[in-house]
Amino acid sequence: MQKRLGLTLVLLLLVILAIPCKAAAGEEGMDFAGTWAGALEMPGAELEMIFHITSDVDGMWSGTLDVPAQGAVGIPLSDVSSHDGVVIFEVALIAGTFSGSFDSDAATLTGVWEQSGMAIPLVLKRSMAELAGPNRPQEPQPPYPYREVEVVYPNHEDGIELAGTLTLPEGEGKFPVVLLISGSGPQDRNEELMGHKPFLVLADYLTRRGIAVLRVDDRGVGESSGDFAAATTLDFTRDVLAGVEYLKTRPEIDAERIGLIGHSEGGLIAPLAASVSSDVAFIVLMAGPALNGEEIGFLQSDLLLRASGASEEVIAQQKALLEELFAIARNVDNVDQAVEEMRDVILAPYAELSEEELAALGDLETPIMMEIAQLLSPWYQFFMTYDPLPALRNVDCPVLAINGSKDLQVPPDPNLQLIEKALEEGGNQNFTVVELPSLNHLFQTTETGLPDEYYLIEETMSPAALKVMGDWLVEVAGVE
16 A cells, blocks of 8 residues: 555655756756755665756746655645855755755755654755666566557546556457456555655566456546546455456457456455456456554554564554554544644643754744545545454455565464355355565565655566466466
């Protein structure tokens, strides 16, 4: 699940649209324009920071910040200025500020990044050219040995249209097909996140093995219409069923061999769809949860903090915070009252700080309200209490469930065991459960499993994971 749990005042794990903010002009003669990049020295790792600064015809400066390792792109700068030879880049959205001084040739800014009471040395180097993107050797490049078709089809029940890409193997149909279902958060058809395109890689691999693949922009994302922010897992399930109905109309597709592959939240949606539609012939669950959202939240928090080296005291404090926030979110009668109660809970640890200490933390209000908005969103309200097990018990088609052993977001223990038990209880006679060693939530080969590694790992999806899915699908779908 691509989501944050608990209050995160370090750099946000969100992709934020670039909305450049106007800022005051700098001192006369100072030229900030261009790309400035440097690395924060964090415990055990470096965190690359990339500032993009521009100026308009009136001499007003604006800019954005990228933090690639955390998947944050285009965070708007709230102020770009200079005073007494010191350049200042303020990022109110994450309560952070860089201040630094030019070296003699104006190609380096040496200074400090301040955030959440921390002051970390940061040296930024100027680059007038765009920085090279990450190396992603698995991303396929055209020409492809298969056909690509851009498609648009309706979800009649909700009055929206969904857009995607259908890849068709070479040769005559009718082909078996899988519809890919993304994880939580607004995802495009490639499930692009952290500099990777997992669904592009997966679709390419499966299509080369004789299986057609439909990958789709989430509602309200890319070329699909609809309101993503108002949607829940049930709405996304209807979108998937609309995709199944569309695939049945394609002359190249075998309507008896339509399957689903769901990643993370998609692993909730696939069993839901399969439990109500006899048109779903098989499903693959990639890190699909078997716990409700509240239970997943506690588990994620504990595992991520432990893997990050947090103390038992910090882990206990975070659990207590989540318990209070979840209790409020679970029983919302008045939204305004819930917002105030959550705000009080989050701010309680800061009550004993002096005004000077609070001021040093910067803008707490913005990240707090973002966190509260997530907890009170329609999606989270459903996700928190939804039990995946009844739907799993009602799935009678073949199922493959896979998890990485180092997945810290939807860990294999206890999720795989619960999936297996639910399928057995429901009488399913054809399922396979596999825990893949050394893979994270994105099914990359990993050292720690921490989200900070997602961007840094060149591998988009482990060849071992691709092969397990490909071999199973070829057998179950009867690919010749």
